[in-house]
Amino acid sequence: MPITQTANVTGALVEAFGIANEKRNEFLTPEHLVAGFLKDRDFWDAFCKCGRAEALEAEIYQYINSLDKTPEDKELSIEFSAQLKEMFDIAGNAAASAMVNAVQTHHIIYAIFQLEDSYARFYLEQNLESSIPDFLNSLISLSDDEDGGVESGEKLARYLTPVLPREIVGMKDEADRLLRVLCRKTRSNVLVAGGRGVGKTALAGGISDRLEKGKVPDMLKDYLLMELNTTAILSGTQYRGDLEGRVHSIMESIADQENIILYIDELKSLGGTSKTDDGSKDILSLLVPYMKSGEVKFVISATHEDIKKLTATDNGVLSLFRQIDIEEPSDEDAAKIIKGILPELSEHHGVKYDKDVTAQAISLSRRYIQDRCMPDKAIDLLDEAGAYAQTRHEKKVTEKTVAQALADICRIDVAASDDQTKGDLYNMEEGLKKKIYGQEKAIRQVSEAILMSKAGLLDNDKTIGSFLFVGPTGVGKTELSKVLAKQLHVPLHRFDMSEYSEKHSVAKLIGSPAGYVGYDDGGILTDTVRKNPYCVLLLDEIEKAHEDIYNLLLQVMDYAVISDNKGRKVDFRNVVLIMTSNAGARYAHKAAVGFDRTANAGEAMAKEVKSVFAPEFINRLTSVVVFNDMDKTMAGMILDDKISKLQGRLDSKGITLEVSPEAYEALLKEGFSPAYGAREIERVVNSRLTPLLMKEILFGRKTGFTASVKYENGEFTL
Amino acid sequence: MPQQEQERQSRVITRPSNREPRRFRVSVLNDDFTTFEFVIMVMMTVFNKSMAEAEDIAETTHIHQKSTVGVYSLDIAQSKVAKATEMARAENYPLRFEIQPE
Numbered sequence: 001m002p003i004t005q006t007a008n009v010t011g012a013l014v015e016a017f018g019i020a021n022e023k024r025n026e027f028l029t030p031e032h033l034v035a036g037f038l039k040d041r042d043f044w045d046a047f048c049k050c051g052r053a054e055a056l057e058a059e060i061y062q063y064i065n066s067l068d069k070t071p072e073d074k075e076l077s078i079e080f081s082a083q084l085k086e087m088f089d090i091a092g093n094a095a096a097s098a099m100v101n102a103v104q105t106h107h108i109i110y111a112i113f114q115l116e117d118s119y120a121r122f123y124l125e126q127n128l129e130s131s132i133p134d135f136l137n138s139l140i141s142l143s144d145d146e147d148g149g150v151e152s153g154e155k156l157a158r159y160l161t162p163v164l165p166r167e168i169v170g171m172k173d174e175a176d177r178l179l180r181v182l183c184r185k186t187r188s189n190v191l192v193a194g195g196r197g198v199g200k201t202a203l204a205g206g207i208s209d210r211l212e213k214g215k216v217p218d219m220l221k222d223y224l225l226m227e228l229n230t231t232a233i234l235s236g237t238q239y240r241g242d243l244e245g246r247v248h249s250i251m252e253s254i255a256d257q258e259n260i261i262l263y264i265d266e267l268k269s270l271g272g273t274s275k276t277d278d279g280s281k282d283i284l285s286l287l288v289p290y291m292k293s294g295e296v297k298f299v300i301s302a303t304h305e306d307i308k309k310l311t312a313t314d315n316g317v318l319s320l321f322r323q324i325d326i327e328e329p330s331d332e333d334a335a336k337i338i339k340g341i342l343p344e345l346s347e348h349h350g351v352k353y354d355k356d357v358t359a360q361a362i363s364l365s366r367r368y369i370q371d372r373c374m375p376d377k378a379i380d381l382l383d384e385a386g387a388y389a390q391t392r393h394e395k396k397v398t399e400k401t402v403a404q405a406l407a408d409i410c411r412i413d414v415a416a417s418d419d420q421t422k423g424d425l426y427n428m429e430e431g432l433k434k435k436i437y438g439q440e441k442a443i444r445q446v447s448e449a450i451l452m453s454k455a456g457l458l459d460n461d462k463t464i465g466s467f468l469f470v471g472p473t474g475v476g477k478t479e480l481s482k483v484l485a486k487q488l489h490v491p492l493h494r495f496d497m498s499e500y501s502e503k504h505s506v507a508k509l510i511g512s513p514a515g516y517v518g519y520d521d522g523g524i525l526t527d528t529v530r531k532n533p534y535c536v537l538l539l540d541e542i543e544k545a546h547e548d549i550y551n552l553l554l555q556v557m558d559y560a561v562i563s564d565n566k567g568r569k570v571d572f573r574n575v576v577l578i579m580t581s582n583a584g585a586r587y588a589h590k591a592a593v594g595f596d597r598t599a600n601a602g603e604a605m606a607k608e609v610k611s612v613f614a615p616e617f618i619n620r621l622t623s624v625v626v627f628n629d630m631d632k633t634m635a636g637m638i639l640d641d642k643i644s645k646l647q648g649r650l651d652s653k654g655i656t657l658e659v660s661p662e663a664y665e666a667l668l669k670e671g672f673s674p675a676y677g678a679r680e681i682e683r684v685v686n687s688r689l690t691p692l693l694m695k696e697i698l699f700g701r702k703t704g705f706t707a708s709v710k711y712e713n714g715e716f717t718l
Numbered sequence: 719m720p721q722q723e724q725e726r727q728s729r730v731i732t733r734p735s736n737r738e739p740r741r742f743r744v745s746v747l748n749d750d751f752t753t754f755e756f757v758i759m760v761m762m763t764v765f766n767k768s769m770a771e772a773e774d775i776a777e778t779t780h781i782h783q784k785s786t787v788g789v790y791s792l793d794i795a796q797s798k799v800a801k802a803t804e805m806a807r808a809e810n811y812p813l814r815f816e817i818q819p820e
Contacts, residue, residue, distance in 0.1 A: 063791075067794065068794075119793075
């Protein structure tokens with residue numbers, strides 16, 4: 001007596017239980033079981049071929065609904081009914097006499113036909129048009145699939161999902177070409193190539209749509225586009241050979257079906273782009289025989305990078321495909337595509353999109369989002385804007401919302417893309433002057449250049465500005481960059497070029513070449529700018545850098561683009577490049593002797609700069625900004641600044657600082673040094689003033705007093 | 719929808735019965751050992767009778783030696799009888815039922 005049953009039978013039994021449970025029947029009857037079988041696609045189809053499945057279903061349910069229902073308050077316990085037990089007995093015997101070790105569907109149905117006064121039997125007979133043996137035969141061939149090593153229809157469903165049909169805009173030529181390739185006799189496989197977001201998966205949806213509507217060549221009219229679920233294939237395989245076996249059986253059943261086009265969404269997911277140790281584990285190589293023979297038609301989508309990687313490891317696979325490249329759509333096409341998608345987005349977020357946001361999204365995303373392609377990046381932006389509006393309970397998506405969403409995506413300050421910025425820009429020069437003392441010319445030069453760029457008057461393919469700040473040490477070159485970054489609401493990224501004075505330093509900035517250690521780490525400079533395309537880039541002490549770095553910078557200044565070690569392009573178009581140099585600083589000091597200082601200092605510096613830096617370097621600069629050396633007024637302002645900073649620190653202790661005029665003068669005199677600039681003043685303050693306070697704070701009056709600094713006889717006292 | 723009427727005589731079935739399934743009457747029989755209460759309980763749990771109906775059946779059985787419980791399909795009749803009988807035997811009651819075609 002067989003002790004097992006097939007999956008189909010078990011499945012039907014489980015469904016039957018479900019029905020009995022739902023109806024709160026106390027007995028599980030053959031009628032329930034028939035209802036359970038009817039829920040199986042294959043059984044239903046088989047019955048449809050031999051009779052009236054719907055009528056059968058209706059009558060069966062009529063009977064089931066007439067059965068006693070256990071009241072809600074009583075505990076439900078379901079038992080096999082007398083006839084069900086009888087049925088299983090008969091079925092078991094039938095299976096045993098057929099010498100199979102599991103009860104199959106047709107044994108069960110046969111058993112039902114043996115029951116006396118059974119409604120299940122009656123309804124089956126009523127609605128069967130062909131003869132019983134014919135019906136049983138068709139069930140037997142169903143069971144054949146169960147016994148075989150081939151994946152049966154329902155199990156195949158685990159690995160395949162139908163590609164949802166989607167009406168698409170554009171890509172008509174590509175779709176036509178794709179369908180043509182599929183009609184080929186051999187090598188009817190397509191590789192859909194394109195950047196991220198360009199529409200490869202959408203194309204698959206479009207093909208599915210055309211298949212459904214029949215707008216395909218006659219040969220393909222009955223075909224279905226199904227997506228292969230690669231993770232499902234991999235899951236659960238533990239032993240060597242498991243994966244191979246599974247893939248082969250899946251492919252065999254797909255080939256048997258003869259009407260499936262297999263879609264694989266990412267070439268990467270098949271593995272094959274990097275060899276594993278035993279080299280046997282990637283699905284791609286297992287699929288190659290089927291690609292060659294043409295038994296199954298493949299459509300695979302991939303990015304150009306993935307394809308490159310594949311050709312690097314295995315040349316042969318690519319020749320099995322015809323490659324179709326998908327380009328980014330033009331702005332008009334992108335607008336059309338978005339128009340089609342907008343209603344969905346609108347509905348999903350529950351907001352309305354203003355008329356102009358489409359165009360705005362396209363232009364903004366084209367300018368600011370570099371690592372993806374149209375139309376996806378524009379759609380993404382609109383989606384984000386929708387979510388933005390939704391979370392703030394706003395009903396409309398305006399241009400402002402889109403700008404804010406953009407700020408979130410690419411980490412640029414909202415203010416940068418806002419109209420408010422105009423006010424800030426207007427006041428930028430003033431704001432800079434307030435913080436940096438005595439460098440009017442420099443400030444003016446920089447402000448002008450930046451404003452020109454913002455107005456769009458400068459070449460769009462260059463950085464916002466490339467400046468070389470020269471001047472003595474400590475006059476505010478680095479400080480100006482800091483303040484500028486603050487005014488523009490962008491981050492400041494500082495690189496000290498003295499760290500990059502060796503030949504291999506270039507690798508630190510843009511990444512090591514392939515094969516070298518650190519290839520995966522990437523370059524500091526390229527990563528920084530890629531993550532913050534809007535920033536002020538400060539390269540301090542540029543004259544200390546290695547000359548290879550200069551060459552890198554030449555390219556940045558001219559084309560505003562660098563390729564990192566992986567070949568990715570980094571966009572510098574929104575970077576303010578500032579390089580500082582002390583070259584010729586000593587000459588400024590020397591030039592002071594005996595002549596009118598300011599004029600000659602400038603000239604001397606310019607001369608020195610010309611000799612230190614290559615002409616092609618200087619040529620590409622927006623301007624060389626010469627910083628004035630320290631003069632008395634400047635020194636005074638800086639001293640005031642330092643003292644007020646000190647006061648700020650003392651405020652928390654409730655101490656007020658008062659500096660007598662003599663002390664002030666003395667400090668100024670000591671601290672003023674054209675050669676050493678503002679830092680000297682700070683040093684003087686630190687060495688003269690703070691020690692006096694130090695003792696008082698720790699051991700003396702501690703807090704809440706007024707410190708009067710006086711100068712007497714060359715000494716500072718409190 | 720039947721495409722063509724198929725010849726019915728080509729059917730090979732083990733027993734020639736394409737009649738509508740019969741309905742069966744279940745009756746409960748009296749005995750000297752099964753208590754009133756038990757019969758009522760079985761009527762209510764297995765045969766879904768109300769208290770009043772159950773009492774009625776028990777009375778009738780007691781007086782007339784036999785009482786109709788209900789009319790069911792063969793499958794249900796057999797199943798319910800089997801269940802009730804099993805419950806009775808568990809309590810050592812010799813309660814018996816009868817199933818007759820209607």
